[in-house]
Amino acid sequence: MLILSNAKIVTPYKIFTGSVIIDKGKIVEVKEERLQGENLDNMYLLPGFIDIHTHGIKGYDYTSWDDSEKFAKNAIGMRKELLRHGVTTFLPTTVTMSKDNLIEACKGIKEVDEIIGIHLEGPYISEKHPGAQDIRYIRQPDKEEVLACIKESGNKVKTITIAPEKDLDFIPFLLSLGVYPSIGHTDADYITSTKAFSLGANRTTHLFNAMRGFHHRDPGVVLASINFSPFVEIIPDFIHVNEEVVKFVLQVVGVNRIVAVTDSIIATGLSDGEYTLGKIKISVHKGIALTKEGKLAGSTLTMDKAFKNLVRLIGIKDSSLLVSYNPARAIGLNDRGVIEKGKRADLAILDENLNVIKTYVGGEQVYP
Incomplete structure (x- = not known):
């Protein structure tokens, strides 16, 4: 299980500070609270x-x-x-x-x-x-x-x-x-x-x-x-x-x-x-x-x-x-493109200047 915590989470509805819990390649929970995990303070968490x-x-x-x-x-x-x-x-x-x-x-x-x-x-x-x-x-x-x-x-x-x-x-x-x-x-x-x-x-x-x-x-x-x-x-x-x-x-x-x-x-x-x-x-x-x-x-x-x-x-x-x-x-990909429970954990972490810091595919860090 991976927890990305205290990030500025970007969704189609709003941007909020919270945490994303990932297990077996999927997002299993999105919470508007800080959890114990990888701290992404001041960073943006976006769908890949x-x-x-x-x-x-x-x-x-x-x-x-x-x-x-x-x-x-x-x-x-x-x-x-x-x-x-x-x-x-x-x-x-x-x-x-x-x-x-x-x-x-x-x-x-x-x-x-x-x-x-x-x-x-x-x-x-x-x-x-x-x-x-x-x-x-x-x-x-x-x-x-x-x-x-x-x-x-x-x-x-x-x-x-x-x-x-x-x-x-x-x-x-x-x-x-x-x-x-x-x-x-x-x-x-x-x-x-x-x-x-x-x-x-x-x-x-x-x-x-x-x-x-x-x-x-x-x-x-x-x-x-x-x-x-x-x-x-x-x-x-x-x-x-x-x-x-x-x-x-x-x-x-x-x-x-x-x-x-x-x-x-x-x-x-x-x-x-x-x-x-x-x-x-x-x-x-x-x-x-x-x-x-x-x-x-x-x-x-x-x-x-x-x-x-x-x-x-x-x-x-x-x-x-x-x-x-x-x-x-x-193109009919209903399993990705949004940070939401049940979706693939394909994610991009960007800093305050919107530079890509990390990329995840299926919950696995693939860059850097």
């Missing part, structure tokens, strides 16, 4: 961060490989680095790639027991809005390919980003397999996007980025997402989306529907230079990743930095929703 859209970090990534062994090795490396930033659950995220490589990526995730699943960002996206993805491999939605990915991953395909205008019927197909469809890299208009959400698409991939832009006579996927998407991803680095626009989205969408993601790449935590995203060469200058055409190519954001950026706008309690509780709900 959850990043459902990350391509890589510090030399590891999930986009650039040709065989399952290398994918698995990079997933393990990503996990180790992400733990340093308080991330206790994440989905290694692919980019649009060949069918053979996509299958290898799915095989790779099956080999890593500690990682719950994978996010396929493509290949069923719009040629008009590929972002930094390789247009050579964009293709029509393929049911047989998805079934193969699910089988080879050991049923770990959690979510797929698709352009709904390619095939609206693909959305209920994915739902029937237990896969969460997310709308992104799309040229869908307002009507098509609205239909996608009515059919069960439950998220929008990095709102504003790599999609038809908002216009007052053509509101497109942006307004449809604000109005109807159960969850909306935002990259809160203030590069992908201007800080004032992030404030606007927070106000009109509300903190219960927004999922903070990093969209981080292999260069995250490393120096400026030349890197790859899939098979595309990218350059990082002053922490901003770009293709040779000048398109944004993911980010170098970490989730603890994202949390700090959000805290400046909406405070600690609501920011915790965006980095833990909401992403858990967005």
